[in-house]
Amino acid sequence: MAHQANLYAFSGVDTLAPALRAYVVACQETGIQRHGVFKVGVSGGSLPKTLAQALLAPAAGDNDTVKWAKWEIFFADERAVPLDHADSNYALLKAELLDKLPSGTPKPLVHPIDVEQLNDTQELADQYEQVLVRSFASRDSVKLPIFDLLLLGCGPDGHTCSLFPGHALLRETSAWVAPIEDSPKPPPRRITLTLPVVNHAVRVAFVATGAGKKEIMREIFESDKGLPCALVNEGTGERCSWFVDNAAVEGVSYPRRPFSL
Numbered sequence: 420m421a422h423q424a425n426l427y428a429f430s431g432v433d434t435l436a437p438a439l440r441a442y443v444v445a446c447q448e449t450g451i452q453r454h455g456v457f458k459v460g461v462s463g464g465s466l467p468k469t470l471a472q473a474l475l476a477p478a479a480g481d482n483d484t485v486k487w488a489k490w491e492i493f494f495a496d497e498r499a500v501p502l503d504h505a506d507s508n509y510a511l512l513k514a515e516l517l518d519k520l521p522s523g524t525p526k527p528l529v530h531p532i533d534v535e536q537l538n539d540t541q542e543l544a545d546q547y548e549q550v551l552v553r554s555f556a557s558r559d560s561v562k563l564p565i566f567d568l569l570l571l572g573c574g575p576d577g578h579t580c581s582l583f584p585g586h587a588l589l590r591e592t593s594a595w596v597a598p599i600e601d602s603p604k605p606p607p608r609r610i611t612l613t614l615p616v617v618n619h620a621v622r623v624a625f626v627a628t629g630a631g632k633k634e635i636m637r638e639i640f641e642s643d644k645g646l647p648c649a650l651v652n653e654g655t656g657e658r659c660s661w662f663v664d665n666a667a668v669e670g671v672s673y674p675r676r677p678f679s680l
């Protein structure tokens with residue numbers, strides 16, 4: 420099973436969360452050693468709640484510290500709405516995680532979208548790409564940004580970020596961040612990291628929980644339909660890890676691995 424995505428299945432979110440935390444902290448340490456900071460991209464949807472359960476728990480020891488002051492947080496995708504809108508991935512992360520950091524915790528550097536550009540999704544995407552250019556050095560010198568970790572969700576149709584099954588955006592090879600005006604899941608207007616950027620990350624972790632995901636998990640791991648999540652599995656191989664509960668992979672024959680770092 421060399422060079423294939425790791426599938427880690429847990430009895431429930433209570434057992435998944437400590438493993439996810441250990442994995443994120445290990446990625447954090449690698450990032451800090453490489454360049455002094457931890458550059459992480461996060462999704463919206465169900466991910467922030469599980470992530471909060473993992474990261475807001477008390478540290479289990481010195482090697483288990485979340486070093487928030489070293490974190491640079493980007494959005495793997497974002498909806499073209501104000502930052503306090505119910506559909507905003509930023510608002511969701513803020514409500515679930517950022518606002519719950521204990522007082523006195525050094526703040527991570529968070530990169531929301533530029534809401535001045537909400538009327539023009541191409542400009543919104545271009546501006547966000549410039550945020551990446553500034554953070555990851557110039558586009559001229561860096562072919563693709565290298566995130567230390569991307570924390571992604573998996574939609575019930577197999578989409579991830581705002582990369583949807585069968586959409587032309589899956590063939591984007593040039594842009595780092597792209598607009599989408601016809602998302603099949605509301606709201607329709609969004610921006611998203613592109614597939615080459617996702618597949619270029621040092622590590623990618625999917626989090627998928629609940630029985631509502633089991634049909635699509637079977638298709639991602641057992642069929643050849645080119646679903647966006649499967650394309651990330653193919654593009655990242657063993658750099659990709661899935662943190663799921665048993666309900667999400669009931670009936671999926673792909674082998675689970677015991678979790679270890």
Ligand SMILES: O=C1O[C@H](COP(=O)(O)O)[C@@H](O)[C@H](O)[C@H]1O
Nearest residue numbers: 462463464465466572573574580
């Ligand atoms: O629309 C979106 O959906 C996906 C999946 O969400 P989930 O609730 O099924 O986990 C999410 O990863 C993405 O960021 C979001 O914009």
